[in-house]
Amino acid sequence: MTKQIVEMMVNGETREVMVEPRELLIYVLREQLRLTGPHVGCETSHCGACTVEINGKSVKSCTMFAVQAQGAEITTIEGLGSPDGLHVLQESFKEHHGLQCGYCTPGMITRAHRLLQENPNPTEEEVRFGMAGNICRCTGYQNIVKSILAAAAEINSASEAAQ
Amino acid sequence: MNDLTPDRDERVANLKGLGCSRKRVEDARFTQGKGNYIDDISLPGMLHGDFVRSPYAHARVKSINTDAAMALDGVVAVLTAKDLEPLSLHWMPTLAGDKQMVLADGKVLFQGQEVAFVVARDRYIAADAVELVEVEYEELPVLVDPFEALKSDVVLREDLDGQTEGAHGPRKHHNHIFTWEVGDEAGTNAVIGDADVVAEETMYYHRTHPCPLEPCGCLASMDKVNGKLTLYGTFQAPHVVRTVASLLSGIEEHNIRVVSPDIGGGFGNKVGVYPGYVCSIVASIVTGVPVKWVEDRMENLMTTAFARDYWMKGRISATRDGKITGLHCHVTADHGAFDACADPTKFPAGFMNICTGSYDIPIAYLGVDGVYTNKAPGGVSYRCSFRVTEAVYFIERMIEVLAIELNMDAAELRRINFIGKEQFPYQSALGWEYDSGDYHTAWDKALAAVDYDGLRKEQAERVEAFKRGETRTLMGIGLSFFTEIVGAGPVKNCDILGMGMFDSCEIRIHPTGSAIARLGTISQGQGHATTFAQILASEIGIPADSITIEEGDTDTAPYGLGTYGSRSTPVAGAATAMAGRKIRAKAQMIAAYLLEVHDDDVEFDVDRFVVKGAPERFKTMSEIAYAAYNQAIPGVEPGLEAVSYYDPPNMTYPFGAYVCVMDIDVDTGVTDIRRFYALDDCGTRINPMVIEGQIHGGLTEALAVAMGQEIAYDDMGNVKTGTLMDFFLPTAWEVPNYETDHTVTPSPHHPIGAKGVGESPHVGGVPCFSNAVQDAFRPFGLRHTNMPHDHWRIWKTANGLGLHDT
């Protein structure tokens, strides 16, 4: 099958890739753009390890073809923070032991990022419901939930202080 | 030496050593998406492997035609058993003394079995080529029930037909693998025969799967120029993989480098050696370029590493006042098509003989019969030491059933049968020496914490309300008290493929006072890089933040048996402490020389050696390290390095007391975990934050197994639960918050008294969740019902008890 050019804005940069229509976005991100943060876990859109943000939505990139992302704005875990300045969520996951093997973590944090954009002050129940598309096998979620709630509090107090 | 010297507490805190909730050093890369897992590794020219797999559970392979696949542009090779046979690699030895087909040799024995291996330029072409391989099958009768298999004329393992002796003694039938017996059967039968009270129960511990979020995979790279094979992969025991790879391939061991990169969870799934590894190695040797194979989720669930699948029949006897007098257990163990169970060689049923649990049982017997069926091989220890989850589930159910028989409270029955604190070290009837414990204290603390009497009162009121028709929700109080046996193990008892189960640590102190330590283990999320540095910090007085921990590269790490069965802390942790003590011993000589006193006149104090009685005269470890490299010290070699290979004198025996409170909707079978309290005693606590995280995770995996997670087959041997739609992995929504607690009873034989903790919550959690379900129905006459307790099975239990009759 002939390849076609797909142009996407990935973590703030315009990127062009040549893909076959059947190439899944997760593999294109991981293998062509070398953004190996998002992972492949279940391949049937249950586990959320491949979660990235596309046009303001949390998306399981194993269940999307790269061609569908033509013109899209994509944020992966690599776009959330840098070694010199981690995102609040990244700091919070470290601080509250919100991860163990780390495999689900990029999808978790990317999803949590969107959740807090939409609901900056969630209850524990809302965090659990909002994170239910991401499976973690190691932590039992308790510290993930704690990390997200703490990050929300941190972001809110920072924005209050700024006002 | 000056007023600026920080006080002792500050110096201790600065080390971030034992007992400190140090934040994890791994997390910087993981939170930024910079972990390096197997599928993140890419080598130039790398090819991709993919399997043609059997759709049938039992069939003769009449022919395999690879022409169409080979004709596809981009396909480099298609391997079948015929191609592997000249290399004697069409079969491989298993960890259990059996052998296993690498690629189907004449027949297939389980659904999803590897039939051919396609190697292609990319994963897309490989997947297309898999579709083009034509395999002609002739279906054979399928055996999915081990009891049927033992009666059937159908011979599953034709390669073994006529062999009456297996790796573990005589075989009674062509589908029988072994009989393993421990204890005194005649004596046990006699005691049970004469007992006041006997409870009997048969229980099935269903087949399940560890299902780490990252599936298994490897990348083999044969460098033909230098004759070196590098193998990257999801290996929980990289050194053993190197040895096996050498034995199988004939490549000398020094020419093989095995690297376990970051591993996305293991839970036992990544202990075994799988056909994908062998095929990738062969394909790389044949093609001379790197070959990667990573399984998908369905392949993972269907073919690599099942767990459990034990049919357990028990009899337990007691005096009328509840003192247990004897225990008899027989297991029919479904091992699938090949006996590939991952146990120490001399233990074909693992440590199932820990099934006397936490109780002082004077006489006991365990018999296990292993059986072949048309299911996937594996038999790994899913988040537990070898078969300990099965053993603890068995005894914790037998206790409950005995309590029913005695009409006694199950908490009290446990209390009066606990091994007493004064009885340690305790010799169990089935041959183990428990190192230390204080069960009564833990139990009392747990029951007080949850207000056990109050819960029972509430439950009784609920039962009355239910009978009056005021509620349709019952309340269950799940209890479990477990004793784990971890840290395999003493080399005299425990080996894998002949390799003694010691472990190792090698330390190098750098001139400027920082260090690197390498171990024979490999983290899969446990946080070794954080916690082993803490052990060492306390031992050698160098801050944990200045110590790099490295594992998983066999070219650099000392030989070790890997990470599973909670053995890292008990064995490699001990090796770390012992190697640290060697460093300290040499440091002492250097310090004495620098301080111009006799060796015996200095003593270690947190991060320095001080002159006894003159604490103002000291040398810090940093100063000592520098001196080790820049001073000629008479009688002392330059440098500051040490290595320790630790053969533990015994296993360690962590224990814990768990209580679960659950509400059950009788009409729908829906459950709600209201409360879960977990008290763990893992001896000395290295990092409380990490311990707590391990407990949350282990309990969640226990919840999954008890409440719904299974690998189910239909009568044709088709896997019914091959994707995450049906294989139950709970989300944040289904999981409760847990309350954690602890007591500390150090191991007397471990250098720092630590016991290992990662698997305890799974081992103790499964019976606790299950007992909560069963306890809810006890007032209505339930004795036992099998897991998993999903909605329909709970409903069935309620239905069978007449609770839906109006």
Next chain:
Amino acid sequence: MIPPSFEYHRPTDVAGALAVLAEHGDDARVLAGGHSLIPMMKLRMADVPHLIDLQDVAALKGIEIAGDQITIGAMTTQHELIASDALHAAAPIIREAALQIADPQVRYMGTIGGNVANGDPGNDMPGLMQCLDARFTLEGADGTRTVAARSFYEAAYMTDRDDEEILTHISFAAPRGGYAYEKQKRKIGDYATAACAALIEREGDKVASASVAMTNLSDIPVFSEAAAAALAGSACDDAAVKAAVAAALEDIDPTEDNRGPVEFKMHVAGIIISRAIQRAWSRA
């Protein structure tokens, strides 16, 4: 899990999509959110030589509320349904049901059109649409036609939609009275073991009218006219609810799967239907 090759089409209007369908017939399928179709393609259980991505067809998006008439474009996502306060005010049962579908990520992508059109008996929206007596607008080469949700489903994955038609809109009258969407599932992301949508209008102490429909309890969604009739005119007391449940159970035909055998499903269906009716009545 790698899908077979296909050709990708991304039309910007319905006519463009219809043209591809007309050209390739059976070989072409439209892609909405993709969370049913793409896994099937990856498992090689669906072979789609021509995939028509509808994301750029603006005419298929949006929620329109005119008086008591609600029209929803087929490409409107579950997330958008949930987020729309206007829709929630007009038809709160939609948010209640949509929140019980799949998980957050899937709801950002999954569309109402995909959910109703592909005929998967596990999907929640078809039963809900039957409960609401919605109408589906289908557009094909010969023009546009409207089909009632209650007569759209023929068998699992078989609907009244012609291969060369596209389901473009869903419309229904804003429901009045009480509502409930009750669903039992094993976990987040699962299909229903049993689910039921109920709408009840109250007049004084009596049920003026009712509508009851069920999900995943037959190979198609089931609207139970008899259950509605059993409730109408009653005080929605125990006897009436019982009669309605009995009537609804007559209309379903569940099959055994990993969620449990038929006997269990029939029992749970009864409980879920009764809870849906009682909750709808409590809000009526």
